[in-house]
Every structure is written in C-alpha cells, then in structure tokens.
Amino acid sequence: MSIPTPRNRGALVAALLLPALVGGVALTSVGDRVEGATDLPAAVVNLDSPVTTGKGEEKTTIAGGRLLAAGLTAPDEDADATMAWRLASAETAADGLADGTYHAVITIPEDFSATLAGMTRNEPEQAQITVSTDGADGTVVGAISRDVGEVAAARLGRQITTTYLAGLYGQTSELGGRLDEAADGADQLADGADQLANGTSALAGGAGELADGAGTLSGGARELSTGLGQLDRGASDLSQGTRSLASGAAQLDGGLAQLGGGADRVAQGNRDLADGASTLATGAGDLADGLSTLDDQTSGLPGQADQLAAGADQVATGVAGWAQVLRGWGTVCSTPAAASFTALCAGTEAALGADGANADALVDGSAQLRDGARTLAGTAPELTAGIGRLSAGATSLASGADELADGADQLAGGAASLSKGVGEARAGSRRLKSGSSELAGGAQKLTGATGKAAAGARELSDGSGRLAEGADELAGGTAQLDDGASRLRGGIGDLAKGLRDGAEAVPRSDAEKQQSDAEAIAQPVVAAVDDASPIEARDSVAPVVVALVLWLGAFTTYLAVPALSPTRLARAGRATRVMAAGLVAGLVVVAVQAALVLAGAAWLGSAPAHPWALALLVAPTVVVAFVALTQACVAAFGERTGWVVLVAVTALQVVASSGFLPIDAAPGVVRTLHAVLPVPLAGDLFDWALNGSGSAAGVAGLLTWAVFGVALSTVAASRARRTSVAAVRREVAAAA
Template sequence: MEEKLKFDKQKSLFRLIAISAIAVIFVPVLYSGIYLSAFWDPYGNFNNVPIAFVNLDKPVTKDGKQYNIGKDIENNLRNNTKIGWKFVSYDEAKRGVSGTSYYALVVIPEDFSAKIAESKGGKFIKPTIIYEANKGKNFVFAQVSERAAESIKSEISSNIQEEATKALASGLYDVKNSLKTASDGAASLQSGTDKLLSGSKQLSSGLTTATNGSKQLENGLKDAASGEAQLSNGINSLIIGLNEFKNGLSQNTSSVNQLVTGAKSVSDGLSAVASQTQKADLPKSLTSAADGIHQINTTLGQVSSLLASNNQQNIEQAKAIISQLISNINSQGLESKLRTAATSSGTLSTSLNKLSAGAQQVSAGTTKLASTLADVQTKSLTGVNQLIDGANKLKTGSNSLLTGLNTATQKTGELSTGLTALNTGAINLSTGLNSANDGALKLKDGLNNGYTTMNNSLKFSVEDVSKFTTNPLTLSDVSINAVKYYGEGLAPYFISLSLWLGALLTNIIISLTKLTKVVKYKFLKTYTGTFLAGSIIVMCQAIILSLLLVNGLGLQTSNIGLFYIANMFIAVVFFSIMYGVSYAIGLVGTPILFVIFVLQLASSGGTFPIETAPKFFRLLSPYFPMTYSVEGLRMITSGINSSRFATISMALLVFMAIFYIGGFVINRTFKGLKRLKAEAD
C-alpha cells in the first residue's frame, strides 16, 4: 500500500512536471508573440492618437496678395490621416492636453500670416508655431508628434525659402542685366575717355602752338605799336600837307582870275590894236602886244604849275588845255613874230585881226577854264576839308589804337603766361586721362568678365532656382537590410529575450526533475542525456515562436530556413549556459542567470545602438551571448553579412562549449574534492 501511494505520488509529480514542461515551451511565444503583435506597427495606427490643432491666424493682404497661411495648414492637415488631428478651440485644446483628451496641441498664432507676409517683403520676422505635448502621457508619441510639428515648420519654411529665393534669383538676374548695362556704359566711358585723351593731346599740342603764337603776337603787337606811332606821325604830316594843298587851291583861284582878266585884256588889247593899227603907232602896239603875250605865257605857266599838284579829272583837263595853249603860243612863236612884226612893215593889220580873233578865243577858253577850275576847286576844297576831317579822326583812332596796342601787348604777355600754365595743366590732364582711360578699360573688362561669369552661372530660371533652393537635394534611399515594421525591428531583441526566459524556465524544470527523481531512464539521468532533453524542449520553443512570427505576424526574413535553424541554435546556446551553470553550482545559479539576463537587456543594443549606452554597458556588451544573438537575428531578418554572421555563429558556439564543458568540469571537480574530503575524514 505504501509503495502504491509512493508510485501515485511520483506519477502525479511527473505529470505536473510534464505539464510544466509543455507550458514552458509556450513561454517564448507568450512573451514575444503578445508584445510584438501589440506593437508590430504602432506608427501605422497613429491616426487613432488625438492631437489638437488650433488655428488663431488672421489673414492679411500685402502688395495685392492675400496671406492666410494658418488656413492653408489646417486644410493640409485635414487631409493628413497619419495622425488623429482634432481641430478645436484653444481653450478646449489646453484642457485636453492637461487632461486625457489629447496627447499634444499645435497652435498657429494670430499674427502668423502677417509675419510671413513681412518676411516675404524683406523684413525677416520669424513666425512662431506653438507646440505643447503632455510627454508624461506617452514620451514616445510625444517625440512623434514633435516631429509632426517640425514637419509643419519645415513645410512653411520651405514656402518662405521659395519666395525669398525667387526674390533673390530675380535680383541676381537684375544684377546680371545691370552688369551688362554697366559694361556697355563702361565701354562707352572708355571710348569717351579714349577720345578725350586724344583730344587732350591735341589740346596740349594746340596750347603749345597757342603759347608760341601768343609770344609771336606779343612781339607783333610791339612792332604794331611802333608802326602805329610812325603812322600817327605820317597822319600829322598828311594833315599839314592837306592844309597846304587847301591854301594852294585858294592861291590857284586868284591866279585863274588873274588869267581871265589878263586874257580879256589881251583880247581887248588885240581888238584895239587891230582897229587902231592903221591909226596908232604899229611898233609900239606890237611891242605892247608882245608884252601881253609874254604876260599870258608867264601866267599860264604859273597856272599849269599850280594845277600839276591836283589829281582831279577836271584839273587834269585844265592842265591839258593850258599846256596846249602854251604849246600853241610857243609853237607859233607869237612873241617873236610880234616883235618881228613890230620892226617889219608887212601885213600887220591882217595878222593883228587874226591875233585879235585868236585872243578872243583864248579869252573865251580862259573864261571857260576859269569856270571849270572854279567848280573843280570848290569840289576839291570840299574833299580836302573832308580828307582833313577824316585824317583828324584817323589820328584820334590811331592814338586809341596805339593805346590799345600797348594794352594788348601787356595782356598778350599775361595771355602767354596763362597759356603756358594751361599747357602744363593740359599735359597733367592728359596724364590723368591716360590713367582714367586705363581704369575705364579695366572697368569695362571687369564688368564684361562679371557679366560673362554671371551669364554662364545663371543658366536657370527664377522658378527653377527657387524650387532647387527650397529642395536642393533628393535623398536617394539605397539603404540595405530594410525593415518594414516597428515589430520587425524589435523582433531580434524580443526573440533573444524570449528564448533566454524559455531556456531559464526549462532549466528550472529539468533541475526539479532531477531533484524529484521522477525520471527512470538511465540515459536521461546522465549529464549529456539531460542536456539533450533540455535542448529538445528549447528547440521546440524556438520552432513554435518562429512559426508564430512568420505565419502569425508576417515577419519577413532574408532566409526562412536559416531563421528557424538560428532560433533553435540560439535556444540551445542559451540553455547550455544555464545548464552548465546550474550543473556546476546547483539552483543557486538561477538568480545569477537572472542577473545576467537583466544586464544583457541594457548591453545587447536591442532597442538603441550600443554606442548610446553608458560606458559600463558598452564594456560588458562583448561578453554576453545576447549581444551576438540579437545581431545575428537582425542579419537574418534584413540582410546577411556572411563574414560577420560566421563570426557571430562562432562566438555563440564558443559560449555553448565553454559553459557546457565548464559546467561538467566544475561539477566533477567539486564532487572529487568532496570525496577526497570524506575519505580524509
């Protein structure tokens, strides 16, 4: 009866252990499966997380354009289904964030559009978006909502950048066009300075000539002043001569009158002689006639001499008549004939009659000559008076001219000095213009080069440059080892945790089995047999977990077969560690293994890169197996680096060998020491 109760008790204990072993098989599934399924794709479900959006912005109009940025943002967010935007009042949003309704709020202030309008107009006033999150409610989602607010900021910033870039690009084109205009102007300036330089050289040459000419003019004016003095003396002599000529004309009038009187007396005398020839004493009369003719000849000689100084035509005619008269009288030898007649007794009466007729002709001619000479003399006197008056005026003008010439001579000297200074200035001007011309040439070349450079650089339109500056690059995502879901990224970490916990519980159950001695099979009681039994259990855990992840959650792997093998291998490695520790030091090793488990949570780089962990955990990381299991599973789920994967596999194999062999050696060493101690006692 006692044996039966003992058997039933062992049977019940075996069943309990068997049930526990079966339950332990599903521990990794429960741990990883439940957690990963709950958070497999949390970012895809953010549309259910409420965030309050408050639009207080007031539209404004500037430069004919309306700005209503707040409304534009609101309309865009209404079409955004990635986050659960709630469009509420400011008061409700504040109450909701402080309470339980909203995880965060985003507020567009009332001056938002106004500031953007001013910014686009050249006044850089930064608009503000108010973001407030209840981070204590959920820190991870607070980070996500903050990125949403940053996204709004980036979108608006991009819009502002686009407008500012348009203005800048337009300004660049204006600068380019201005450079072209300036270049053309510089070319014209250079051409002008070149001409001006040429003209300055001509000016300098002309001023040199003018300076020399002014000196010659000064000398000429001095000579002219000297000649003018001589001219003045000549004019004085002319005036004196004219006065003498005037006096001569007056004397000529008296002589002509005497000639007329004499001619008339001769005529009368001859007439008397002719009528009295036979009555009077002929010789005496002839002698008297000869004396009259002598007087006529003398008088006519005087008149001819006086008339010889007159240039008028009538005077010349009178001179000719008188000369002809004298010539006739002389040619006829009247005087000698009369004197001969006075002594002869010929036909004197007849000759006297002829002589009386000739004398009458002479008297008539002389009267006519006197009339003509009187008219010519009157006109000559008038002309001489006018000539004297003009000569006096010429003298006055000559004196003024002399004074002016003296002044001009003085001023010409000053002009020469000024022209010399001006010539020096013209030379300096030419030098300066030469430098200016060089500068204008360099300016033209520089502006041309600047325009060419800008023209070669500005190959884009204003729209193109604004779009390019707003979004200057395209991110070509050629990432390797892509992970689609949040759960896929965490799966290697949670698989390792699950398999560690599963191996830990499996080891506890196996240890209890050995203590209760419910197993009767001799092989299973051995070190290797127990290890194989535990390995089978943990491999079952790995297979079930892999099935759930692949078929249940849709985990994508680079190699599905390798994924199963790797999970089973990791499970055996973890179990070998725990089995070796517990075989070496007993159940005391379980708490140690749990501490190792906790340390591995922080040092395996399961959630964040190990580089972000404190130095203590970075130092521990290479000495824990979970570090390698997480990295290896990541390669299998996303992409394998064969060399690194081989290193990881070798490291896990080393962990398994060390703990499997080490546990056996330590256990046998302790038992040997105990036996030696017992024998010694």
Template structure:
C-alpha cells in the first residue's frame, strides 16, 4: 500500500465519534427551538398569503333592462360588478379566477380551487326588486371541499361575510329609506290629486245639470221658432194682399186726382161758382194729388216687407233645424258630463286608495324592507365531502405523523448492524431485504392498530376500510424503508435527522389549511415532502375526495419505498468495506507479534 494513503487510525475514529456525539447532543438540544422556528417561519406570511389561495368565480348572471319613470331605459349587470369587485386590485380573501361551471367543478374536485363562488342567473333581476315595495335578496353560493383543507371552509365563510359587506349594507339601507320616504311624498301627491279629481267630479255634475237645462231651453226655443215661422208665413201672405190693395187704391186715387184736376180747371173758369167752392175744390185736388203721389211708395214698402217676410219664412225651417241640433248637442253634453263625473269619482277613489296604500307601506313596511335591502346579497356556504368530526379532521395529519414516528421508534429499538453482520458472507441485498422484512412486520402491526382506532374511535366509515388499510400500509412501508436508510447510513444520528425532517415536513404540510398561505420556501418543501402526499391521500380517503389524489399519493409512497431500499442497500454496501469495518489495519501500522485483538460480534439488526 502506498505510503501516501491516509488510513483512519483508532484515535481519529475516537475523535470523529466524539464530534458526532457532540453534534448529536447539540441537535437534540436545539430540536424544540428548531421545531418552533420552523412552524413560525412557515406561517409568518399567512396573513398576506391568504389572498393567494386560488378560488373560482362563475358568473351565470343575465343582464336586465328596466324602464325608468321618464321613459328612458337602463341596464343592470350586477354579476359583472361583483366579479369586478372581487378580482379588483387590493382585494383580499381569495385569488379569484373567472371561469365556467364545468372547469370550476373539476378544479374543486382535484384541488386546483379551494372554493367556487357561483352567481345565479337571476342575480340582477333580484337586485332590481330593491326599488320596489317587496325587495328580495340576491343569493350567491360558495362551495368548498374538506378533502383539500378543512380551514378553507372557514376562510370561505369569512369571504362570504366580506362579500355581503362589500355591497355596502349601510349605503343600501339609506337608499331604501330614501325610496320609501319618496313613497310617502308620492302618497301625499296622490291624495292631492284625489282631491282635485273630486272637485272635477263636482264640476262635471254642475256641467251636466247646466247642459240638461240648456237642452230643455233648446227644446222650448225650437217650439217657439216653429210658431214664429208660422206667424211670419201668415204675415207674408197678408202683406202681399195689402200691397195689392194699396197699389189698387193708389191707382184709383191717381185716376180720381187726374179727373178732379180737369174738373177743377173747368170750375175755376166759371164765374158764377162761389169762391169758397173753388177754394175747397182746389184743396181737394191738391190732397188727392198728394195721396196719389204717396200711394206708390207705400205700395213699394209693403211689397218689400212682404218680400222680407217671405225670406224670413223660407229660412225659418233652417233656424228650427239648428235649434233642434242645439238641443241634441246639449243632451249629448249632459250625458258626457254625467259620465265625466262618474269617471272623476272613480279616479278620485283609486287615487285615494293608492295614497292610503303608500302611506300604510311607508308607516309599516319601511323598517323591515330597509333591513332586507341593507343586506342585498346573501351568501350560502356549502361544503363538499364535509367532515364534522374533529377527530377525523385531525387524524388526517396525525395518522401519517404517527406512522413516521412509529418507523423512527422501530429503528431506535432495533440496534444498528453489528460488525459481525457487516463482515459476514451474506450479500448486501440479502441483509437489506432481511432487515426490511423484519421491520415491515412490526410496521404492519402498527398500521392495523392505527386503522382500527381510526374506524372504531373516530367514526371513519367502514366502507373506506380497504382504502385506509391499504394506503396506510404503503405509507408505513415507505417510512420504514426510509428510516432503515437513515439508520444504516447515519446510525443513531439518523434519529435526529428524522426528527428534524418530521418537523420540517409538518411545518410545510397543509392538510388543515391551504398550502398557499405558507411562506414561499415551505411551499416548495410541500411539493416534495412525502408526509404531504401521505396527508393528502388519507385526507381524500376519509372525506371521500378525488380518487386521483389517492392514486398519486400512493405512487409517490411506492416510489419512496423503492428509492429508500436502494439507498439503504447502497449505504450498507459502503459500511461493509473492510476499512470501514475496521478489521483490516495497514501493514505499516501493525506491530510485529502483536495482532489487534478481536471482540466477539454482537447480535445486530440483521
């Protein structure tokens, strides 16, 4: 052997052993502090990481259109407003992802989402009732799944309260109070309108009475006009006769006047006629001449009067017809006025009834309606695969942890490989397999006891017994193989390493709460932690969650089992090297005639 080769001496081995013992003692002393620090570090960002917990929001709401009092239309899409509020910057609670119903359902089953918020189709339509006398709450559903974390349901309930508060309860209550106050104002206005309608009915009654009197007067007018027309016709006939008589009289006077003129002229020439006779005859002649001269105009005047009377008589029927139409119109006016009065009374009654109803609503329903609209959104939280037994909830973490501690205790009880075993002629594979077989028997007994306790004491359904027993057995074998590797590679120090790894994994394991609330490094540890897979698998079995989660966890445990066996075999092979065993001493170190004494091998783990 070359002189440059460094071979461990017994002194070096003692120093190394002392160093390892000191390190192990320090590790044991600092273990409680390390565990506390790990958990504190894991949850140090929980308050800010809550908003990183993924959740789905499904908006099935349909837009509604309403007609305002002024005839204009307005649209309402409350669902979109809620989505905007939840997904807006600065919002807390969940990391909301807008998606459809199918994707949300699948995501909740496989753990992609911890909660699903669903906005129904009639959300906007329901909120439109806030401005009516019968307001209704808009309903929203939040669904969680206990198979991915019990505390996610608690978080969902908190978010539900935040959603309700986010819609402004107090503001909505003030708006509703204003609405119902305006209802009272409208009621007063309706009362005034009812009073005006009553006055209108009274006026219509007076109009009907006057119209009736007008119709009666028109009837009397028609009768008088008929009599008047008859009289005018008779007058026209008499005037025609008078005109003819006057004209004949005028002609006679004219003839008499002419003859008297001739007689007067002759008498004036007779000297013997007395003067008084001459003067009287002259006056008579002059009077007849004047009468003859006035007879023509008189006849013409009577003729004109007769013509006017004829015209008046001919227009008399039209005047009578007009008077008859006036009477008919007055009758219709009377009927219409009566109907107007009846309608006005009906209107007054309806307006007063509406005013009374509004006043009653304002006085009795304002408080209750305002309370309803003060909380316009009601959130119902439901849980899929719900677990109500606290023992079952805690057992999802305690069972894998108990199996880990059971494997640790197993290899604390079984001593490491003795030198005799290491130096034996048995193959490394045989020693590894035999060690694992002996430890597995005890691990299987641990599984039976734990599973029995799970079903008998904690009330887990017996229908899941094959799954709990089979999965727990795979987990126990994987943890046993891993601890065999630790015991083979590190001896007693492996127990300290196991405790540190257990604390690290517990701090990084979700189970009760979403993994996303952990600090960044612990989320990475969770993704590669065997204990996390064991917890998720047993949690899915107990709660009835996604079967894919159980299969994935079982495959990871099986992979850990195989890898741990290989690592244990590799570590055992390394320990079986002659130099590591310590039986072979370099020639330059051996003293002639004083070979190193050998001690009897002690029974070991194999």
C-alpha cells in the first residue's frame, strides 16, 4: 500500500467520516418527516349552514359541517389525529394552498347539512366534500390527504346512519305502542256499535213521536198564515224607508265629489314638496362636501397657529431686546464720548424716536402680535371642531332632506290612492242609490207575495199529514238499521283482535339496544389491526440508507485512494498484486465507514434483528462487493470516466431501490434491476439483518458482483502495467 501524502490524508479522513455524517442526517431527517406527518398543516373550510327539521318536540337541528370540522380539528383521541387541521375561510385556504401554508384543504359545501337532512324526509342523497391538494409535496401527502378526507366523511356518514337507524328503531317501538292504543280504540268503537243498536231501537219509538209532531206542525202552519199578514204591513214600511235611503245616497255622492277634488290638490302639493326636498338634499350634500373639504384643509390649523404663537413670542422677545440695545446706545450717544459715533448715534436716535417713542411702539406692536398669535392658537382647535360639527350637521341635513323627499313622495302616493278610493266610493254611493230604489220596488212586490205565502202555509199543513205517514215507514227502516249495527259490532271486534296481533308482531327494545343494533347495521364489519412486528419509520428506511451511503463511501474512497497504485504499476510484479494492493486499501477505509454508519444506525434506531449475521456476514459481504466494483470502474475506465460511470450507476440504483416506496409498484424493468444491482441487493440484506424482514439470499448476488469486480480490476491492472513498462522503455530510449 502506498503512503498517503498530507493532502491525501485530508481526503482520506473526509472519505471516512462523510458516509457516517450523510447516513446520520438522512436517517434523522427521514424518520422525523414520517413521524411528523401528523403535524402537516391542513385547512378545513366549512361553508355549511345548519338546517332544522321536524316540528314541535321533534324539532331537530342538523349541523353536519360543524360535526365534520370538529372531528378533524379537535379529534376525541390523539390516535385519531392525522394532520394538523385548522379552520379557515375559503379565501385564506386557497391562498394558503397556493403559497404552501397548507398541504391540503377540505371544503364542506353550503348544502352539506341540507343534503344529510334528506334522510329524515325519505329523500336520501349522498353529501359530498372536496379534498384539494397542491401536488407540490408529492403523491404521498396528496394520498394521505385524500384518504383522511374519505375516512372522515365515512365516519360522519356512519354516525349519521347510526342516528337515523336508532331513530327508526325508536319509531318502530313507538308504532307498536300506537297499535295497542288503536286496539283499545277498536274496543271502544265496538262499545259504540252497541250503543248504536240501542239508538236504532229508540229511533223506532221516535218515529211515532214524529207523527205527533207533524200534527203539531199543521197547527203551526195556520199561525204562520197570520204572521204573513203582519209581514205585509212591514213590507210597506220598508218601501218608505228605502226611498229615504236613496235620497241620502245622492247627498253622499255630492260630498264625495268635493273630497276627491281636495285629495287631488293634496297629492299635487306633496309632489311639489318632494321636488323641493330633493333640491334641498342636493344642496345640503354639496354643502357637506364643501365643509368636509374645508375640514380637511384646516386640520393642520391648530399646529400652524401654535407655531405662529411660538414665533410671535420669539419676535416679541427679540424686539424687546433690540429696544433695550437701542436705549443703551441712546444713553451712550448722550455722553461726550460718543462724538466719534456720529453716524451710529444719528441712526440710533432715528430708530428710538422722540423719547424712545418708536422703540416703545415697536415693542407694543410685537407684544400685540404675540397676544394675537396666542389667541389664534387657543381658538384654532375650536374653529376646526366647529367646522367638523358644521360638516356633520350638513350631512344630517342632507339625510333628513332625503327622508323628507321620500315621505312626501309616499304622502303624494297616499293622496292619489285616497282620490282613487273616493272615486270608488262615489261609484258605491251611486250603486247604493240604485239598490235602494230597487229595494223599494222589491218591498212593494213583497206586499203582494205575502198572499202567496199564506197559500203556501195551507199547503204546509197538508204536507205535515203526509209526514206522519213517512214517520211510520221510518220505524220499519230503523229495524233494519238495528240489524246492521249488530253486524258492525262483530266486524269491529275482529279489527281489535287484528290490531293487537300486529302490535305483538312489532319488535320493541330499549334505547341502548336500539343504539347497538343501529351501529351494527351502519358498520357491519369492523377491522381490528394487529401488527405483529411494528417497525418505526426510521427503521424502515435505514436499510436502503445504509446501503446507499456505503456505496457512496466506496465511491469517495477511490477519490482519495488510487484504484491501482502507480508505484506498484512501475515495479515488476504480478497484476494481481497491484489489484490486491488497491483493493485492500479500499477495504480498510470502507470497513471503517461501515462500522461508523452501522453504529450510528443502531444508535438512532432499534437493535438489529440478527446482530451476528450483520457483523460477520452481511456487512463484510457488502463492503467487499462495493469496494471491488468501485475499484473495477475506476481501474477499467480511468479516474474521470470511471467516476462518471459510477455516478450514472448510482442514480440507476437509487431508482431501483426500495424503502421509500414499495418496489412492487414499480415498472417491470425497475423490478428486474432491483433484483440484480448491488445497492438494492445490499438494501434487502440490511433489511433482513436489521429488521428481520426477507432473507439473506442477496449474499450470493453480492459475492458474484465482488468476483466480477476483482476479475475486471485484475485485467485493468495487467493492461495498465504493460502500458507503464512500455512508457518507461520509451523514456529510457529517449534519454539515451
């Protein structure tokens, strides 16, 4: 073996540690992602509106959307948690699904509860929910989301079906009780039939009494004739009264005509009032807009007034100081020593004025300016507030004017309706006048009809005689009726017995039994999951991760260690020794890598199922096969081309490996590659040694690959050695 240079030593250390680091990060990341699937954020959009069914005491509110949303966002048990479901609005959920905030969205439609309520009206329909995924997180998350939506909908469906069936069982039990009540009613009906038979017997006796009554009726008919005479006199009085009524109706028609004219004028006045109020509303709106603009423009007036007051204070202070300076110079100029400041003193005296009048006036003016600025600063807030109140009042005035215009329009409409009603009333008064005239004529005719009525009364007397004869015939019919009542009694007894037999045939149970039967029918089959050998998510992906990182470790090893030592190629010796030197160097490095990777996998996951087989068979076989193959690629194709070939082979083996997705779901070509390529074979071997799944049959395949790699490396070493000796000879010849 060649001695590594300091540069190669660093690459060698990196090749030793890199697979262990990559394997540890991969196992930790994959395990946390699988176990954290329940923390994936998802949204529930509940657009459903609860509905109420039934009446009175049977009135029920169905809130299916609320129940489904609560079952997802707040499950009864932690084991029922599937994803981190949250309630959201439709807009928020759509935005969240688009930007990745939510991985899935379940939308409950508006008519969800209304559709479920159809079961109570014998109109069952399937209620649907919508499961939306963005597809950005892969098919696994989408499949989980769809499965969760379907399972949640199925659970709610079973709950609703159970409730419906329990209610149906309760109604069936109630039907049995009502059949008992109906049987009792039939018994009572039979008693009534007995009473009917007794009544028919009494009816026969009543027929005789009817004959007697007919004689009495004949006497009453004679009295009726006397009464008709009195009616004739009353008809005459009625004729006179109806004439008076016709005269009053004529006067009413005149008054209604005056009322109709007044109603038209009122309607026109209210329309004019509505137009004026509308104009006022428009003007008030313009005033409100102007005052609002003025309010906006004067909003900064208080601050500006405060600044002006502050500036005026500064001016007054400066002017007072300046006046004192002038007076000081005036005092200096009055002394003999000021003779040399003639021009300055002249200017000072002009500025002071006579006895300092100019300076005093200037000081007083600056003080007045300061006082005025302070007054403005004090009143500015009240001014702006007043403008605001005035703007609000103008707005209220505009609103009131609009309401006044609306009221005036309504009042105008009412006046028009009044005018129309007055017209109809006038038509009624005319009809009243006409009817009263006709009534007067009818009353006159009634006077002549009373004579005819007297003749009818005499005919009534004759009819009462015939009535007595009919009463005798009635007595004979009541005997037949009595016989029919007896047969009715027997039929009702049979009805009562049938009702009682039906009541006994109706199944009855208590509320607990009804609930259990409904649950059994709603879900006749229940699956009990018994996982005899549960495997954690990290343990399930550990075999393929370990196989991949060891393959990458063998790859990186021959980036730091030469596949065929140049020094040994230059010496005389067999090609097998050159190949063996490179193979042993790689085996030492990859063996250390395997020890680190497997130790990390054991620390992060569970204890191996076959620890001795892992240490003495599986790991050595995998290390020898991987080192032999990677050495063969680099030795046969050269460093650059060999590395490219290794990268391509690595990608192909990743596609053909299992662990993340079932290999049975892959195309046939991928399944064939999985059965022959070294990394998938190593993954299956590690799965057997770590998790106890499968078998150790892959050892034969890996040993075959190892023999192939050794043979190819030997051939490459032999060819490289011949090339190297020829190159040396050429160099010697050139030197000579």
